[in-house]
Amino acid sequence: MATFLHRLGLGAVRHRLAVLGVWVLVLLGAGVGAATLSGSTVNTFEIPGQESTTALRLIDERFGGGATGSSAQVVLQAPDGEQITSPDNAVALAQVVAELQQLDGVAAATDPLDPQAPTVSPDQRAAYSTVTYAERAPEITDAQREELLAVLDDARAAGLEAEVTGEASQAVSEVGGAAEAIGVVAALVVLAVTYGSLVAAGMNLLTALVGVATGVLGITVLTGFVDLQSTTPILAVMLGLAVGIDYALFIVTRFRHELLDGRDVPAAVAVAVGTAGSAVLTAGLTVVIALAGLSVAGIPFLTEMGLAAAGTVVVAVLVALTLVPAALGLIGTRALPRRARRAPAQRGGQHVAVTGPDGGGRGFFGGWARTVTRHRWPSLLAAAVALTVVALPVFSLRTTLNQLPAEDSTQARAAELLSERFGAGVTGPLLVLVDGTGAYERAQEVQAEVAELPGVALATPAQPNAEGTAALVTAIPTTGPDDEATRELVADIRSRLAADPDDGTRAYVTGSTAVSVDVSQTLDEALPVYLVLVVGLALVLLVLVFRSLLVPLVGVLGFLLTIGSALGATVAVFQWGWLADLVNSEATGPLLSLAPIIVVGILFGLAMDYQVFLVSRMHEAHAHGADPVAAVRTGFRQAAPVVVAAAAIMFAVFAGFVPEGDATIKPIAFALAIGILADAVVVRMVLVPAALALLGRSAWWLPRWLRWLPSLDVEGTALERRVERAEDARV
Secondary structure, three states: OHHHHHHHHHHHHHOHHHHHHHHHHHHHHHHHHHHHHOOOOEOOOOOOOOHHHHHHHHHHHHHOOOOOOEEEEEEEEOOOOOOOOOHHHHHHHHHHHHHHHOOOOEEEEOOOOOOOOOOEOOOOOEEEEEEEEOOOHHHOOHHHHHHHHHHHHHHHHOOOEEEEEOHHHOOOOOOOOHHHHHHHHHHHHHHHHHHOOHHHHHHHHHHHHHHHHHHHHHHHHHOOOOOOEOHHHHHHHHHHHHHHHHHHHHHHHHHHHHHHOOOOHHHHHHHHHHHHHHHHHHHHHHHHHHHHHHHHHOOHHHHHHHHHHHHHHHHHHHHHHHHHHHHHHHHHHHHOOHHHHHOHHHOOOOOOOOOOOOOOOOOHHHHHHHHHHHOHHHHHHHHHHHHHHHHHHHHHOOEEOOOOOOOOOHHHHHHHHHHHHHOHHHHOOEEEEEEEOOHHHHHHHHHHHHHOOOOEEEEOOOEEOOOOOEEEEEEEEOOOOOOHHHHHHHHHHHHHHHOOOOOOEEEEEEOHHHHHHHHHHHHHHHHHHHHHHHHHHHHHHHHHHHOOOHHHHHHHHHHHHHHHHHHHHHHHHHHOOOOOOOOOOOOOOOEEOOHHHHHHHHHHHHHHHHHHHHHHHHHHHHHOOOOHHHHHHHHHHHHHHHHHHHHHHHHHHHHOOOOOOOOOOHHHHHHHHHHHHHHHHHHHHHHHHHHHHHHHHHHHOOOHHHOOOOOOOOOOHHHHHHHHHHHHHHO
16 A cells, blocks of 8 residues: 555656646536535434434325424514503514515414414413424525514514524524634644744645535535535534645655655655555544444434545545645645755754654653653553543533524524413424324324323314324423423323324324434434444554554543543533633533534544554554663654644644534534544543553563454555665665
């Protein structure tokens, strides 16, 4: 593989203009495809085959599209001391309903004062109208939402308090904005400091942006053929930027080292791609497998998100192995700082820090390595205890699909009014669908049964369809959609209905709250299975790379601490509200159900990247005869600066999505940023070197019965020796 990559890098630098032209054409083709073939993203999370999803499909069939559109609830409250049903307020309310019914895209708007189906609060202070759009929420335009908000302004002018909530009132997440810009600027600063060259930093960033743009445009094309979640492009941008910049960093850093060793530009590029490129390919493959492994959950929308993000990573790897070497061929020695370019005679070996007999060397990282490996037990225990303490809140983790709106938004004020006047459960009603012959009669019995259950505030009379083959009963819980009591109520209703005798009909429990319960439960059950899968993959991969059992074990235990600390900190901030102002958290509550499993998948790939880049240098030093502790110090001194720079870039990109990012993606970005910080600074910089120094020679032990396993030369050591022999022969 290293030989193939060496040839690929040499070909890319020799035919650099052709390579650049191909990537320009690819980018233009993706842009044209996105402009002509794209569709809209969705915000619905459904799992085929689950009771709630099956019921939604049946409602759509039996009631003529009841599950395909989107809706909003317009809440109207009378001034203090007045009732919404008073003559003047009733006239104003009727005018608001008439305006709502005339809005562009609105299929229907209910009248709260309709005697057949009134929606007035018990104290007569408030009422709400359900506005149903013919299209799904992503297809509702900004202009249509503006018209809806304008109706609220008219209601307020008439003296009523007016707010709106519901999926139809919320804009769909968009790619682009301040969050991405913050991450890009921060990454450019880190690159400029790392390289000491704005040319190299700009080239690194530009190639990463080409990869991200190509990947995201490809995802945009896919939206015309499959229903992708609205968060998928944002996730792809976030991950694509991080890995794209980092993968280029590893290759550019090695290229600079080869230039300092006296090689010419083409030879330096070829060796960099053949050596560092091997590690990039291994790291990228790890991330891709982790993301594609999300399919083990058996949830289509999660599989699509994982595959789309994996596709972006594949593009980032291809960019690093082809476009980056071509760009390096163009900038040549300008990738070096000016001082290094002015003193060509003194280049050889300057990039290798002076190493003492103990393997430490001078400088910050050499001193760090000596300190950690000298005080092994205190360092190991301090790192493990610190991460464990941060991880403790993870045991209080709660998940949901119902994302809380910003505290000062009209959606939050509407939800507060609904809860105050109608009860907490009105914002998350449960729908009970009775399907089959005699559905209406059976639904009447179901309504009586459900109304008697603890936790049910109200069960509305059964509403049959035109053919009488189905009927709907709406149950209003006494608790909110995300309360544990509401989840238990869903289970109680299903258990109660399942115990009824079979009379030719079947009852289903659905609605947004029931869908959230079903999806969250499925994801919670899939998370341990997925965690076992990625941990097993990590063990196998690291055993092949390092031909050791204890090194992979240390790496996997460190990964588990990384995951725990990332999710624990996220629970403390976004669920408990600790330091919420610091991250500009708009609301606190359960995390998005997708967040834990996505965070595990992404952090697994990135943590294994750092483990491979760091420990492979230690393994190489040990293979060349250094004693175990000296090998740890030597490898750490050589690899730690690059790992720290890569982690700083990752952290900057992820953290850039937190202060002003999308509310759905913000907790995921925060968890990834904290996870990168914990993994790079605590696990790889403290825990791993301390543990390996403590294990000594046994760290590199491999049982005899496993010595048949192939050796993965991810650093391209064999290639490096072959190139050196060829150069010596020419001399």
